[in-house]
Amino acid sequence: MRIFIFYSNTIRTDGNFKNIYYSGRLDIAINSIIHAFFVSNGLRKNIRFDLYLNGKPVPPRLIRIESDINTPWSKKDISTLLSISLKKYNKKNIKNPFPGIYVDKIDFFDLLDEYKNNGKNIYLLDKDGEFIENIKIENPVFIIGDFLGIPKDIKKKIDSDVIKISLGDINYFSSQVIVILNYYLDKMNFERDIYDTSYKFIYRE
Numbered sequence: 001m002r003i004f005i006f007y008s009n010t011i012r013t014d015g016n017f018k019n020i021y022y023s024g025r026l027d028i029a030i031n032s033i034i035h036a037f038f039v040s041n042g043l044r045k046n047i048r049f050d051l052y053l054n055g056k057p058v059p060p061r062l063i064r065i066e067s068d069i070n071t072p073w074s075k076k077d078i079s080t081l082l083s084i085s086l087k088k089y090n091k092k093n094i095k096n097p098f099p100g101i102y103v104d105k106i107d108f109f110d111l112l113d114e115y116k117n118n119g120k121n122i123y124l125l126d127k128d129g130e131f132i133e134n135i136k137i138e139n140p141v142f143i144i145g146d147f148l149g150i151p152k153d154i155k156k157k158i159d160s161d162v163i164k165i166s167l168g169d170i171n172y173f174s175s176q177v178i179v180i181l182n183y184y185l186d187k188m189n190f191e192r193d194i195y196d197t198s199y200k201f202i203y204r205e
């Protein structure tokens, strides 16, 4: 499983996404989700995307998305899927609103502890970390920040539990970081299976 934790400081936790700015920059997470899962005419098979939300009004929330060919989504409408998932959880405590989607309320440090206790190594994507090519990537979980990055207090608290890795000295968008990581893991042959979804592709002029 390729595991990404995307930390959002601002995405609304009530699922009321009127527009990009009112939603708390949901667009950044959507671009990241698209690049985590989708390739041309295909869906990656072994992805877990933990969308960790710390925005208003009821933080925290975790929306876990796992590769599932039956998830009713298209890359054109991920916003609705996330909005409905949050609303179902908040109103009716529904934790598995759609195939491949799980919603919960969990402390960020407990989430990392769960992974550590399962033998995972936590790699924090950080421009000032060790260059990725100088590090052996094993049993990885990757943490990626949003446009504000990972809050300083959290970074300080997890410092001794994570390995900071850098993709170089350019400050990339979160979604670009995911693209680069997926490409790097593809080159490593790490969990690179893909569902063929070309049968869904119908183009009409």
Ligand SMILES: C[S@@+](CC[C@H](N)C(=O)[O-])C[C@H]1O[C@@H](n2cnc3c(N)ncnc32)[C@H](O)[C@@H]1O
Residues within 6 Å of the ligand: 124, 125, 126, 127, 128, 143, 144, 145, 146, 147, 148, 149, 150, 165, 166, 167, 168, 169, 170, 171, 172, 173, 174, 177
């Ligand atoms: C747009 S950047 C965040 C910028 C934010 N001002 C900060 O200082 O963290 C989004 C996230 O992508 C990751 N990132 C961006 N460029 C990177 C690089 N060159 N190497 C490693 N991670 C990077 C980091 O996790 C960062 O939090």
